Amino acid sequence: MARSQTLDEIVKNNLNLEQINEFNRIYYGREDHCEIKFKPASVIASEKFEVELAAYSFHAAKEEVRKPRLVKLGLVQHSIVLPTNEPLISQRKAIFNKVENIINIAASEGVQILCLQETWSMPFFLCTGEKDKWSEFAESAENGPSTKFITNLSKKYSMVIISPILEIDNNNIWWNTAVVIDNGKYLGKHRKNHLPSVGSFSETAYYAPGNLGHPVFETQYGKIAVNICFGRHHALNWLMFALNGAEIVFNPSATISEFGESFWGIEARNAAIANGFFTCSINRVGIEEFIKTLDNKKITRSYYGSSYITAPNGCRTPGLSRVKDGLLIGEIDLNLCRQIRDHWGFPMTSRLEMYSKELNEKQ
Template sequence: MENRERSIKNIIEDKLTGDQLKEFNRIYYGREDHCTLKLNDEAIRKSEEDGIQLAGYSFKAANEDTRPPRVVKLGLVQHSIVLTTDNPVHSQRNAIFYKVKNLIEIAASEGVNILCLQETWAMPFFLCTGEKEAWSEFAESATNGLSVLFLAELAKKHGMVIISPILEDDNGTWWNTAVVINEEGRILGKHRKNHLPSVGSFSETAYYSPGDLGHAVFDTKYGRIAVNICYGRHHALNWLMFGLNGAEVVFNPSATVAEFGESFWGIEARNAAVANGYFTCSINRVGTEEFTIKTEPGKSISRNFYGSSYVTAPNGCRTPSLSRVTDGILVAEVNLNLCRQVKDQWGFNMTSRLNEYAEELNQVLLQK
């Protein structure tokens, strides 16, 4: 196995066994055992046949006298593009649709209730090219765009809530948007990416504006969910507002390459889960995407995405990551009662002193 393919889990399990491995897991993952889910044979067969990594883990909560367990299955999907980026737009998109439909069918066979795809899942992540017009055909409506309609059918078929991150075209204005589709195939609403990077070749402000929809939390059949798109994970207040608005699960669909923060990929969403008392789901695309710059003949750009999708519980326990290089589905069976149990235990909300911070933030802003 090449170094680029090896995960922390692979490396450690090659070196440690027995009590040593349990102790590592306790310190690094927050629990000695990964609480692996038993997956059904047909899903395993199908995923192996298609070269898809399928993994499942559970998070328990204490039994309560006044509330029944609120057990929900979350699904995270990471994948590469299918065709090279010089193919026609409709060919690239249809090939991804075919792949993603297969991934969702496998997730559905595992009983997934809420599923999230990666950032701008139905297209290559072309923002590194510095070109806009050449890629405009990938932009779509958040109400009747091709990928939204495609997923609405699958959501209804499987009784599944699906989060669809897209490049939104709203009457000629572009946004980086996540559309939330409920289990009946209806659009519940959308969230637009609040924080945009201007780092190296990723200058997203050249393509679209920072989000204008605040920090919406969507009340679904299965729980209260929110979406913190990619770069927003670097902003603690972004995570905070989703929690204050009542989120129980916050998804972080991303398209991130190694040179832009792989060393803290496993930290930020985990910290947010602990600080805010909710589950976090980190999804990152995989594969290499190569682009020829149309305005500069002979110039090309290559980007390698590192996958590593994972889930963290509000008590800080987390799953192992999916592969750094392979398409994958991570299924997490969670009990949402754990959110309040952890809040009651740690008292972070009670001791947050938000009024004091609000006053001091206002003073800082007035001085600028």
């Protein structure tokens, strides 16, 4: 069996239609994925730029007083373009060109909030153990090249765009940061709260753990938050975004196949159920190779994509490809957040005061 296959491809190739429907009911939470068709021009563009397209809808119950709060989300996963030994400016420009093509497709399909993958505008060199060699990829969150590039597209399409970057501040401290731009306006940023030190991913050697808490950004389309990569392993991280009012939480990531792929599809889905919001999991894709300066050792990292969206009722989309660039669109109704919270009563039964007391006693 090819390692490039997704779970959906394995299922479709080995089950009949009746079995597939039953699998979908149990695993995905509904028999029908509620697929949305793309415009012919988008399909042509996706073939030209070799981008996988997928789109699904999530419906809420019709209400007498409240109107539907429909929002179109876009998740982008992509590989780097040039070898990592090419000039930095060339590498970044090539990625900019690729991402702009994908965002153009998203805009033509009416996407209103779009999230890119973790440190999208550079190779994920953090596995090399080297810092100085790559320092020029670090940039200002407020006016760096990635922010300027995304700001123009956000303004052009009246779109909210989440742009995860490697930030350097005025004190030359590095941060793993997600910048939020709404219709060309800088709304703010979130810095990654939890940093891994597992295997070759020793991110504590590069930047500091986040110091901005759990901000929720009130955009023109809804209240959003960003839980960057490793933060998804921490249940309280998700909880705090919920307590601060998030309706959609994005999880931009850069995760390799041997680093937790078996629970990639579980954690954000659990968080959506427990907290009554939509979760959007974005993982980079492709193979990245690095040659270390000191010993000429080659380091290769393979990312498995598989981006997906989960609704607060636990229903989720199929994942994007494990090997291809992709755009996943979700048409959601934010009324579903409140409806599910009312149905399950998790906020009412959460007993936060009890946990707060016990956690303080453990300090």
